[in-house]
Amino acid sequence: MGTPARFARPCRSISAVLLLEMLFLLLFCRHVSTHCKISRCNSEYLAATQDVRGPSTTAAYCTALRSYSRCTRRTARTCRGNLAYHSAVYGIEDLMIQNNCSREGPTSPPWPPAPEPNRQSFESLDICDYEKSYAHKHSRPPAYQHCATFGDPHVRTFSDEFHTCRVQGSWPLLDNHYLFVQATSHPIAEGSNATAVGKLTIIFKDVKECIDQKVYQAEIGDLPAAFADGSTNGGERPGGNSLAIRERSPGRHVEIRATYIGTTIAVRQAGEQLSFSIRAAEEVASSFTEEQDLQLCVGGCPPSQRLSRSACCHGRPDPAVEKARRLCRGKLPTEDVYFQACVFDVVTSGDANFSLAARDAFEDARTFQTDFRKLHIFRTDAAASPGGSPLLLLLPVAISGLRSNLYTSLFTGY
Template structure:
């Protein structure tokens, strides 16, 4: 760890290099200072300053430095004469001056630590709580992914790709070691390529330590708040309560929580279509083989099944009227808005605004990265003004001119 390496990008590396130098000193001197806990202070500081966003960087950085300072003061008694300790104290003072941090103020929240091992081992933990088990094994919380299918259907994949599909018939949204989700679509109107989801089937595969296999099935005008066998949980096994189903809005919104695989699913009905949203642990989402390659949540719609949202189907609701209806529910003109316009124009059903709105609400709750919530595609959406609507605008404008004179 030479000095030149640490000076390549001082803004990003100063904190890391400072702590690495302290770590080197600690390793060099650890035989003499085994009671000193300065290494824990260093570790907490690095964790608190890792991956800070630009909008919060300066405030969070000062909070972390104040926490670092408090930690060194707590361990001062056992660290007297420790070169690492004294290096840390002086380094903190220098960094606080460089970043204009006050000595008094808020500090970083304590870093969550994995549960201490016990003599009974991992089996004594609740293995049907995915987050708790993951934290125990890895020392940090799992990462999550989000997928959704709504409206025409429009599919938002785990990789934040956005497709509009014709996919008539049954297609798998998910097919992995823990979950199978299938959506069945039908043609929205005669002579149209647009389709909408009329049936959703979800299979929670058998997991002997936690749940029996459970099947949930929803159809238009039949959104049950129970699994096919009439149960509302994972069954008689000890971890049965780690899978539960709840009715959020009767006949319109059901939520299924599968804590044993770190997964939450929302199924909604809006107009004459169903929608599906999921928040799932990344490890679970990617637990499939090469044979399970067709999953709309993973790869999106096959190229042959994709249609452009710029294709306007005239004769139902004029595009500009659809835009006004969608704008009431979706003020940001992102892909949710564009999909809303497409669906309303194609179907002639204003209730499809609720489908896009519900999908956006689920994304707000389920997507792990708020900065990636909105997706913007240029030159997409039914933006053309239909001929009847254009005539209305021209007639209105001409009448206004005559009244003026």
């Protein structure tokens, strides 16, 4: 991808340069439809300007911009509703004006058609790299889903529902053909209905071509950077390194990457509770039978186990609630469900460390949630039917103009 220096030489508008650079990033972040060929136009422009030097720099850039414009016109029909396409058209026009480029003039010859892929190379592809295998099979990258549990515990399901649960004892978060994840909860205070996860067990099931079965266990005060057998990968099989564990922060944060199933897991400890976050390929997350019907990441908490967060923190003035709200405002960017969960946990537990759990869960969501519009969930308990699923409002972040939208989605994750 291009560097700021290369674009800055012939341009007087930093905003136009920033716009195109953000566009190039967007094109490699899987937001472009496989039918829209705007990424090819981008690649042609980068190749044409890669080695531009000397006094004829502006003329060379004008030639490349005219070619870029011609390429976007050829793909206009299939890219009509594509944000990256419209951003490219806007950026090209801006740069042509800034460099006094005429619309008529020489253009670079188009690239020759891409050669047909070698079928034999597909067959020799490492089957323990899920993303590559899926992309070759389907001609598109896989879709991903995110689930998490933290604090009370609160559960964010793969379908972006958000529940607060009592669930004392052991409950499965996941139970499919590839993974089994069990969380064991305990009361966070004597006589309280609120609970927290004190133990996590994660089983990576045997996949003949790639890994041996591996078990990971974490408890309060014991967050190991290895599997139960002491290993840090998937074993001696050829694809053993497609499962790997590493310590991101000693005693606080462990990350497990399972590239053979397109999955990344984060396990954290904050105070006296553990949290779990996962980004899993959609195909993997849905690979279970009817008998494997109890999974908190799939169906959320059973209705009988759900708690209302408004019971502790709304409708009456309370110094403890206001103190918790101030603490949580310092940890989270907006008053969404992560903020509500933070306030609930700090009030019911009396432990300020629970605000760190909410912050960490939000950071994991920002990393694992592939659709930034679903990062924040806004919900009021008044809108939820008793014992039923909550009303979820998946709100896109407010935008102000095309540049703001691109900058927000690419660099802040909101």
